[in-house]
Amino acid sequence: MEPANTDANNPDIKAAFRSEALYIITALIPPLGFPFLGWYYLRHRHDNNRLTQAHLKQTIIAGGLISFLFLFTNSLVIYFGGYRSISALIIFELYFFLVIPIFVIPGIVGVVKASSGEIFRFPLIARLANINNLNHDQNE
DSSP, rough: OOSOOOOOTOOOHHHHHHHHHHHHHHHHSSHHHHHHHHHHHHTTOOOOOOOOOOHHHHHHHHHHHHHHHHHHHHHHHHHTTTTSHHHHHHHOOOOOOOOOOOOOOHHHHHHOOOOOOOOOOOTTTHHHTTOOOOOOTTTT
8 A cells, every 4th residue: 555645744744743753752651741742633633634633633532541541540559558559569560561552552653654644543542533534545
């Protein structure tokens, strides 16, 4: 499958790439990355390009989900004895070894697809974002 346009200076490819890069930062450091991802989404949410819209919608949904899971994990730690307890260690290990890879690996694939001008469907999240038409021509 040949991408429609792989020009590195294409603003739509740049916007899709930046949204995916901000998503990876959000997945790794939710309190730092999500505000920037939200700002970038608000700035580009009305772009007409399908590539940009597909990547933006999916990254904002996934970023919100990972941020919620981060807050939920911290709430569990506080509930089960605070940050100095052994339960905090166990909860954070589960979070970092199970939750983070589930969100970072699709983000890495999304960065690669965005930089080549292709749409990537995040597993499960693409349905929430209404990304259903992958056979597209960006020059329409």
